[in-house]
Amino acid sequence: MATFCFKKLVIFGVGLIGGSLARALRERGESAAGGIVVGVGRSLASAERARQLGVVDEVVALDDDAALRGALAGADLVLIAAPVAQTEPLLARIASFLDDSTLITDAGSTKLDVVAAARSTLGARIGQFVPGHPVAGRESSGVEAALADLYVGRNVVLCPLPENRPADVARIEALWCAAGAVVSTMDAEQHDRVLASVSHLPHLLSFALVEQILGTPDAALKLSFAAGGFRDFTRIAASSPEMWRDICLANRTALVAELDGYLTVLAQLRAAIVAGDGAALEAVFARSRAARTAWQQRGTAADAEGAHGPCDPART
Amino acid sequence: MATFCFKKLVIFGVGLIGGSLARALRERGESAAGGIVVGVGRSLASAERARQLGVVDEVVALDDDAALRGALAGADLVLIAAPVAQTEPLLARIASFLDDSTLITDAGSTKLDVVAAARSTLGARIGQFVPGHPVAGRESSGVEAALADLYVGRNVVLCPLPENRPADVARIEALWCAAGAVVSTMDAEQHDRVLASVSHLPHLLSFALVEQILGTPDAALKLSFAAGGFRDFTRIAASSPEMWRDICLANRTALVAELDGYLTVLAQLRAAIVAGDGAALEAVFARSRAARTAWQQRGTAADAEGAHGPCDPART
Numbered sequence: 352m353a354t355f356c357f358k359k360l361v362i363f364g365v366g367l368i369g370g371s372l373a374r375a376l377r378e379r380g381e382s383a384a385g386g387i388v389v390g391v392g393r394s395l396a397s398a399e400r401a402r403q404l405g406v407v408d409e410v411v412a413l414d415d416d417a418a419l420r421g422a423l424a425g426a427d428l429v430l431i432a433a434p435v436a437q438t439e440p441l442l443a444r445i446a447s448f449l450d451d452s453t454l455i456t457d458a459g460s461t462k463l464d465v466v467a468a469a470r471s472t473l474g475a476r477i478g479q480f481v482p483g484h485p486v487a488g489r490e491s492s493g494v495e496a497a498l499a500d501l502y503v504g505r506n507v508v509l510c511p512l513p514e515n516r517p518a519d520v521a522r523i524e525a526l527w528c529a530a531g532a533v534v535s536t537m538d539a540e541q542h543d544r545v546l547a548s549v550s551h552l553p554h555l556l557s558f559a560l561v562e563q564i565l566g567t568p569d570a571a572l573k574l575s576f577a578a579g580g581f582r583d584f585t586r587i588a589a590s591s592p593e594m595w596r597d598i599c600l601a602n603r604t605a606l607v608a609e610l611d612g613y614l615t616v617l618a619q620l621r622a623a624i625v626a627g628d629g630a631a632l633e634a635v636f637a638r639s640r641a642a643r644t645a646w647q648q649r650g651t652a653a654d655a656e657g658a659h660g661p662c663d664p665a666r667t
Numbered sequence: 668m669a670t671f672c673f674k675k676l677v678i679f680g681v682g683l684i685g686g687s688l689a690r691a692l693r694e695r696g697e698s699a700a701g702g703i704v705v706g707v708g709r710s711l712a713s714a715e716r717a718r719q720l721g722v723v724d725e726v727v728a729l730d731d732d733a734a735l736r737g738a739l740a741g742a743d744l745v746l747i748a749a750p751v752a753q754t755e756p757l758l759a760r761i762a763s764f765l766d767d768s769t770l771i772t773d774a775g776s777t778k779l780d781v782v783a784a785a786r787s788t789l790g791a792r793i794g795q796f797v798p799g800h801p802v803a804g805r806e807s808s809g810v811e812a813a814l815a816d817l818y819v820g821r822n823v824v825l826c827p828l829p830e831n832r833p834a835d836v837a838r839i840e841a842l843w844c845a846a847g848a849v850v851s852t853m854d855a856e857q858h859d860r861v862l863a864s865v866s867h868l869p870h871l872l873s874f875a876l877v878e879q880i881l882g883t884p885d886a887a888l889k890l891s892f893a894a895g896g897f898r899d900f901t902r903i904a905a906s907s908p909e910m911w912r913d914i915c916l917a918n919r920t921a922l923v924a925e926l927d928g929y930l931t932v933l934a935q936l937r938a939a940i941v942a943g944d945g946a947a948l949e950a951v952f953a954r955s956r957a958a959r960t961a962w963q964q965r966g967t968a969a970d971a972e973g974a975h976g977p978c979d980p981a982r983t
Contacts, residue, residue: 486892486894487894488895488896505894506892506894508892541885541888544885545885545889548880548883548889549880549889549890549892549894549896549897550896550897553876553896553897554896555936556872556876556900556933557900557955558936558951558952558955559929559932559933559936559955560868560872560929561955561958562932562951562954563864563925563928563929563931563932564864564958565954565955566928566932569857569861572861573861573864574865574958574962576802576822576861576862576865577865577962578802578803578804578821578822578865578866579804580804580865580866580869580870580902580903581865581866581869582963582966583899583902583903584872584873584899584900584902584903585869585955586896586899586900586959587899587900588955588956588959589956589960589963590952590956592949592953592956595948595952596945596948596949596952599940599948600940600943600945600948603940603941607937607941609879610933610937610940612879612883613875613879614930615879616875616878616882617872617875617926617930620871620874620875621923621926624915624916624919624923624926625923627916629912629913632911632912632915632916633908633909633912635874635875636904636911637908638877638878639873639874639877639878639901639904640874640904640905640906640907642877642880642881642890643877643901643902643904643905644905646890646893647898647905
């Protein structure tokens with residue numbers, strides 16, 4: 352089992368995502384031999400909470416030039432774990448403070464826009480930036496919700512750039528492996544299409560159902576009879592409005608394409624209902640049920656298999 | 668606490684819904700003093716399984732004229748717990764065997780079509796039929812999945828007809844109260860609109876998402892990166908295709924109306940995404956999140972309140 356070592360990790364945004372990685376590197380001692388972790392917050396107060404909880408060793412405010420320069424000096428790793436819309440200003444803020452040997456990665460839910468932001472801000476340092484996305488989340492957010500095992504068995508997607516050195520990509524892969532994740536690589540366009548389909552679109556559809564109910568005269572009555580199906584379908588409608596606004600806009604091309612495909616399916620189902628075409632409805636429902644059941648069984652089988660070795664990616 | 672007494676209850680369709688009511692009346696002894704329970708199946712073999720499990724005392728095959736006549740003689744209650752499309756042929760089958768004192772109710776997910784079926788088959792006996800719908804279900808089906816506490820704290824909606832005697836409606840209410848349910852009444856048109864919104868539409872939308880993904884070239888890749896949001900959103904896409912085909916057709920008017928309202932919301936969200944209107948997206952997402960969070964908290968508060976008295980409906 353390989354050990355992931357670092358001297359200084361600087362995390363921008365010590366919330367659920369950044370805080371969970373810090374906790375994982377700290378508490379999963381068998382796979383990570385750590386140096387210090389510095390948390391950078393928009394204010395010192397927000398980052399200070401992470402220090403009090405023992406998630407990071409030192410904290411720095413983003414607007415403190417001297418402290419930020421000091422934090423980045425000698426850092427071997429920087430993780431950007433802020434809402435995707437903040438990626439560009441954050442990279443612009445730190446570009447001039449970076450050492451040649453510092454690797455940068457991110458945890459954004461979209462990748463084409465992050466790559467564009469990195470290219471426009473990092474210039475000749477673009478090869479130091481390895482785009483990434485841990486496909487993990489919870490409804491709860493903030494450093495209080497951070498868990499050392501949030502990434503165990505979860506997918507992390509890296510979208511390496513042509514300018515990245517293979518050894519640097521391998522190092523970011525080892526970082527996530529140390530947290531227990533299963534690391535894959537794909538290109539940014541493919542990543543954004545896949546996530547638009549299985550994550551961004553369902554979130555949009557779930558928000559939309561609650562919005563539609565609220566717009567009807569008998570909304571309160573309807574909600575008072577909502578049961579388990581509604582509960583699960585709309586769980587993700589309790590997600591962060593700001594985060595999902597940013598994701599919908601950042602990934603608008605892929606999301607609109609998936610939405611349009613979905614609208615086509617809905618139009619076909621609507622036509623079958625109006626025409627009383629039970630056979631067409633049943634065929635769609637049976638196909639969906641079979642695929643959903645198989646998907647669940649694969650997940651259960653993977654869980655039963657136990658943990659992958661931390662640096663033994665299951666899928667490449 | 669009132670006690671619900673019966674001499675003979677005949678259940679058509681001893682699966683999850685009918686079997687759970689039988690188990691509840693049997694095992695919740697403090698609120699139900701029971702006579703015998705007869706299960707009627709399409710074949711003797713299917714009903715026999717319920718008898719072996721101790722869910723019913725006697726079993727009868729639907730196509731056995733003499734046995735069916737004997738089962739219905741002296742029955743004080745009949746429950747139709749079969750897929751809604753079977754309600755009309757079942758009522759037609761039993762109409763001529765019914766005593767004047769036998770009350771009939773059903774557990775169908777739609778009500779306008781069930782009422783129409785009852786009117787066309789029961790004729791002058793229509794006053795003996797009290798339409799009902801226990802809003803409870805699980806992905807699993809069949810008598811093996813039947814639970815004595817399936818209805819505890821769940822909503823049961825009755826849609827009384829003008830021809831029903833108030834005492835008969837009160838008796839059906841007491842039946843479900845004895846199983847632990849919270850009983851409400853509304854008219855059939857309102858019931859179908861409410862359920863179309865919070866149950867039937869989410870099921871259709873969930874099936875549709877899996878269908879849409881399956882129709883894309885990279886379906887397998889997409890599914891391999893699907894995570895918790897997809898899991899919850901599509902849990903109900905593993906539901907019975909036959910049952911949901913029947914519901915979509917039986918409730919097509921209300922379902923298409925809700926679907927069209929939903930398509931209007933999706934068109935607005937699509938336009939906001941294309942226009943880059945983050946404020947519009949965030950307003951919708953924030954409204955949905957607030958309503959979904961409040962809904963969840965009401966549910967949690969109701970759970971914490973503990974069981975309602977079995978004949979103390981919480982909502983009228």
